[in-house]
Amino acid sequence: MPALPLRRVAVLVLEGAKPLDVGIPAQVFTTRASMPYEVRVCGPAPGLVTGGDGLSYHVAQGLDALRWADIVFVPGYRFPDREDPPAAVVDALAAAHDRGARLAAISTGAFALAATGLLDGRRATTHWHYTKALAARHPAVRVDENVLFVDEGSVLTSAGAASGIDLCLHILRGDLGVAASNHAARRLVAAPYRSGGQAQYVPRSVPEHLGERFAATREWALRRLGEPLTLAELARHAAVSPRTFSRRFVEDTGYTPMQWVMRARIDAARELLERSQRSVEQIAADVGLGTGANLRLHFQRILGTTPSEYRRTFAEADQ
Numbered sequence: 001m002p003a004l005p006l007r008r009v010a011v012l013v014l015e016g017a018k019p020l021d022v023g024i025p026a027q028v029f030t031t032r033a034s035m036p037y038e039v040r041v042c043g044p045a046p047g048l049v050t051g052g053d054g055l056s057y058h059v060a061q062g063l064d065a066l067r068w069a070d071i072v073f074v075p076g077y078r079f080p081d082r083e084d085p086p087a088a089v090v091d092a093l094a095a096a097h098d099r100g101a102r103l104a105a106i107s108t109g110a111f112a113l114a115a116t117g118l119l120d121g122r123r124a125t126t127h128w129h130y131t132k133a134l135a136a137r138h139p140a141v142r143v144d145e146n147v148l149f150v151d152e153g154s155v156l157t158s159a160g161a162a163s164g165i166d167l168c169l170h171i172l173r174g175d176l177g178v179a180a181s182n183h184a185a186r187r188l189v190a191a192p193y194r195s196g197g198q199a200q201y202v203p204r205s206v207p208e209h210l211g212e213r214f215a216a217t218r219e220w221a222l223r224r225l226g227e228p229l230t231l232a233e234l235a236r237h238a239a240v241s242p243r244t245f246s247r248r249f250v251e252d253t254g255y256t257p258m259q260w261v262m263r264a265r266i267d268a269a270r271e272l273l274e275r276s277q278r279s280v281e282q283i284a285a286d287v288g289l290g291t292g293a294n295l296r297l298h299f300q301r302i303l304g305t306t307p308s309e310y311r312r313t314f315a316e317a318d319q
Contacts, residue, residue: 004036007175010069011041012093013059014077014085014112016052021075021106024164028172028184029071035184036176040065044089052078063092071171072096076107076126076161081133084115094118097154104156104171106164113155114138123150124157146254165190178271214238214245214252218260225265225288231257265289266302273311280307 009029013022022041029037041057042065043049049057066072072093084090094116097103105113110126111134113119120140125131131145144150149158149167151174158167169192173181178192185192217238221229234257235245249257265287272283284295292307299307 004176007037008068008070009037009039009073010065010071011039011073011075012066012089012112013041013043013049013051013057013075014089014109015044015050016078017049017057018052018076018078018107018161019055020161021077021109021164022051022057024106024161025073025075025104025168028165028168028188034180040068042066044086063088066092066096066101067099069096069101071102071104074103074105074109074112075164076105076109077112078108080108080111081130081137085112090115100154102154102156102171104158104167106158106167107160110134110157111137113157114141118155119152119157122152122155124152124155125150125159126157127160177274178267179274182271214249221261222264225261225268226286227288229261229288234261261288262298263302266298269295269299269307270303270310273307283307 009025011022011025026039026041029035029039040061041059042061042063043057043059045062046060047058049059051057074093089112093103093112097116097118103113103116103118105124105126107127108130110119110124111130114124114134114137117140119138121142123142123144124134125144125147126134128145131143134141135143147159148163149156149170151170156167156171158164165188169181169185169190172184182192217234220237221234231242231246234249235242238245240248246257249255249260253260255263268287269283269289272278272286276283278286280292280295284290284292287295289295289298296306299305299310303310
């Protein structure tokens with residue numbers, strides 16, 4: 001199998017950068033034999049960049065790294081709603097995008113992308129604490145305050161720090177396939193795919209104690225995707241009424257129970273398409289979608305491609 005083309009990743013550290021936000025893409029995409037990426041951490045200029053939370057960063061490269069990169073990550077930084085990054089940073093991000101690089105923001109890094117105008121008219125997200133500030137400062141951006149990340153093709157945004165892991169794994173799934181993404185998730189000791197939104201992390205005035213119970217129900221359902229799963233059965237396992245289960249599930253995950261089950265089934269089908277030679281009909285039965293036609297319908301609706309096209313693209317990703 002020919003070597004995969006090397007992808008170049010720049011992590012742009014701005015003043016007040018949050019340590020976890022910087023570390024996530026640097027660690028996920030760090031150069032190793034199984035990962036065709038090269039990572040460079042840079043700043044507005046070479047030298048010391050004052051970070052947030054008591055840390056600073058000594059970077060060897062300045063904005064020239066953005067001209068080199070295929071993917072540019074902008075980690076979150078403190079006080080993003082006070083002023084835009086320096087004009088040179090905004091211009092360099094826009095130029096990188098014009099050249100064909102993907103721009104990916106973690107947490108409040110979305111404010112830097114918004115300052116370029118590239119998010120105007122597009123969906124985007126950021127940490128829940130700053131979603132209203134992002135919408136107020138950049139009203140042309142369609143801010144989605146619930147999701148963990150948003151992929152708009154050439155510009156991607158994510159919610160709070162841990163959502164940066166979700167975003168990085170999502171990029172890996174798109175570049176290398178589910179098997180490679182799952183391998184990276186295991187290395188990070190992270191969930192390979194979290195289908196919920198950040199609604200489950202927003203503080204409530206009256207705390208609810210259903211999170212662990214519902215997490216157990218989700219795990220229970222993932223082990224039974226090949227079986228019929230109804231709202232009534234899920235609610236019975238969670239020991240609440242179907243109405244309560246449905247309402248709380250949406251609040252906790254951002255999806256209805258049946259939407260979540262469907263996405264879990266499509267994800268299971270993706271991995272079977274990559275790692276097995278089972279037919280589309282067999283896979284449809286394995287993941288609880290009944291027929292190949294049903295699998296093709298939902299696969300196209302959710303992923304924008306067909307199972308056969310997906311298999312041709314990613315079947316060898318883990319070989």
